[in-house]
Amino acid sequence: MRQILRRKCAFDAQLIKEPKNAVPSPAVVVLDSDPAEDPIATSWDIESYRKPFDTRSIWNLKKWFMELHKESIAEEELVPIAQAFANVQAYRCSYPDELMERLRKLGEPVTKVYRNLQIGKSTRILVPARDAIRLEHSGVPYLQHLAELKAQKEECLLPIIPPSKLADVFQNIVVVNNSLKETVQWLERLGGGTISLVMCPLVHGVVEVKAFASYNLFLTKAAGPYDQAYAQCVANLMEILKSYCHQVNYISRFEACDYYNVERLLRETDTGTEIHPNNIGFQMLRKLGWVGGPLGFKQQGIVTPIAVVTKHNRLGLGSEVRRSQKRKALKALCAECAMDVDFYKALMEIVVRKRPYYDLIFSPDFTETERIVLTRLAAEHRIRCETRQSVNGCLQFVIKRFPLPPHEVLLQVLVRNHPVCQKFYEVTRPKFSLIPK
Helix, strand or coil: CHHHHHHHHHHHHHHHHCCCCCCCCCCCCCCCCCHHHCCCCCCCCHHHHCCCCCCHHHHHHHHHHHHHHCCCCCHHHHHHHHHHHHHHHHHCCCCCHHHHHHHHHHCHHHHHHHHHHHHHCCCCCCCCHHHHHHHHHHCCCHHHHHHHHHHHHHHHHCCCCCCCCHHHHHHHCEEECCEHHHHHHHHHHHCCCCCEEEEEEEECCEEEEEEEECCCEEEEEEEECHHHHHHHHHHHHHHHHHHHCEEEEECCCCCCCCCCCECCCECCCCCCCCCCCCCHHHHHHHHCCCCCCCCCCCCCCCCCCCCCCCCCCCCCCCCCCCCCCCCCCHHHHHHHCCECHHHHHHHHHHHHHHCCCCCEEECCCCCHHHHHHHHHHHHHCCCCEEEEECCCCCEEEEECCCCCCHHHHHHHHHHCCCHHHHHHEEEECCCCCCCCC
16 A cells, blocks of 8 residues: 555656656556565554553563564554463463464564563462471472372372271262262262161061161161161161261252243244244135234234134033143144244253253243153253242243262362352261271
């Protein structure tokens, strides 16, 4: 553009200098221009581009980058490139591959200086005086000490297969949701044995129920009538497990209100009240000249179709006797739904891939047919689901959460402080410990 402007100015000046009757000189076209003829302006101030919210490290990255390329890249191009370079180095941002490669080549000297400064940068860590003296005397860095403590905590929470003592058995058992059934199921999945209840008759009407843990380790017993002895033995067993084992409870949220996190999405051609184009009544109205909108010659009639309850039997009107209906095909049910079936099929695939920690509660606006379709889709993907009744009596379709293994929950909550696990799981430490500290 600058070359074109210079040629135009030179041509205008030549027209002014040359007389009208002069013989025109041959035109000279310059294909390549010398960079020295078009110098880049370097009089602009770099400090003027410092923003109030720029930290010292961010500004140093931008400043060094602009100082390095101020004489080779124009101002309007250099400033946004410097900002992108600072974002990549400080915040690990990503851009298109072409821009990333250019930033790598242009900012290589600055990157080396910045990384060397980060390596040599000192950080302040508050350490208890007793630990500081002990670590200083032993010559162990504090960060190494923290890594060793983290490894010890993980070792105390991980299962031990096969167990060699009673402490190992209690370390393998995690009480899940205060339920003996769920606790035994997770223990068996782990491969650490099981918890069994054995009944031994004593006299007529009196039995003795004993509880054994993995590898026939006796825990507790109770005697009496069968129901009473069984309930007492289970209660004693749960009390022992809660005293010597960790507990993991799933926090059920939004039970006291009509909460949902999945809305009802309609098809693009459906609004929930219009007739579907495949409907026979819609096609008959089209043949009669109806083009949409209210009915009637003056278009003052109704817009919303009259709601009609479909009968699937030959019983009289008002009959309350219900007979079993034939199972409809999924394709036929999808044709009756106003929701976007393709969207919820993709949602089921995402659920299988992501395995969320929490329940997916659907809006109560879904119709009965749509809930049946959702149940069929969940069954195809082997997803656990159910229909719950809200506080107001509305039915809601729910996709159940994918529970984490209890020992993984212990690591995420007690050691790694995972925010999602801390939100949806409650961990209780044992009252007593058989593992020497």
